[in-house]
Amino acid sequence: MTSTPTSIAPEAVITATALTLSLGTGEAKVEILRGIDLAVTRGETLALLGPSGSGKSSLLAILSGLERASGGALMVAGADFTALDEDGLAAARRGRIGIVLQAFHLLPTMTALENVATPLELAGQLDAMARAEAELVAVGLGHRLHHYPAQLSGGEQQRVAIARALAPQPAILFADEPTGNLDHATGEAVADLLFARAADAGATFIMVTHDEALAARCGRIVRLADGQIASDVRA
DSSP, X not given: OOOOGGGTGGXXXXXXXXXXXXXXXXXXXXXXXXXXXXXXXXTOEEEEEOOTTSSHHHHHHHHTTSSOOSEEEEEETTEEGGGOOHHHHHHHHTTTEEEEOSSOOOOTTSOHHHHHHHHHHHTTOTTHHHHHHHHHHHTXXXXXXXXXXXXXXXXXXXXXXXXXXXTTOOSEEEEESTTTTSOHHHHHHHHHHHHHHHHHHXXXXXXXXXXXXXXXXXXXXXXXXXXXXEEEEEO
């Protein structure tokens, strides 16, 4: 079935209406997203599925404020994302949104503790180090606080990235193929951690994945095809 955002808009933390994304101009113009209508409620877990090139990662990038839509309207956690420039989007993400990408993007010259604490410090939080340590303990890395990324396994690096995303206690957590670079056992552990930590924080959790079994753990599955929503099913 297709989504009906207007029916749940009063309690939606994300409301997208006729979102489009295009690249290039003229004959070289490529339509990535073609009129996305989507509303997501507080605390919902949602998987974005679709074949390569369907637009799922592009949609996540727009919903999370990493990229701007070409057209349409988008409200996220009370902020009008379509009215903001890049600086405005960065400010709107701060404290509201946590993002876990397939590439961990950890700073190699900083310890795990510093990687998690630095964004908090930049946001002006006085208890940045204490909160960072608590989050790393929560993801099972209390014994690796002072290790650098090169001294950590892939799974441990992803856990640091998860701790960094969740330390500001965001209302919305996004993850783009969060287990894609991990072996099966490590991927399962990271997935368990993501769902558990998002639930503990009461965060809305939106995940791009190609893994049907992982998607089935979400309360809602949205499938994309050719830049449009092909189906929208709640468990």
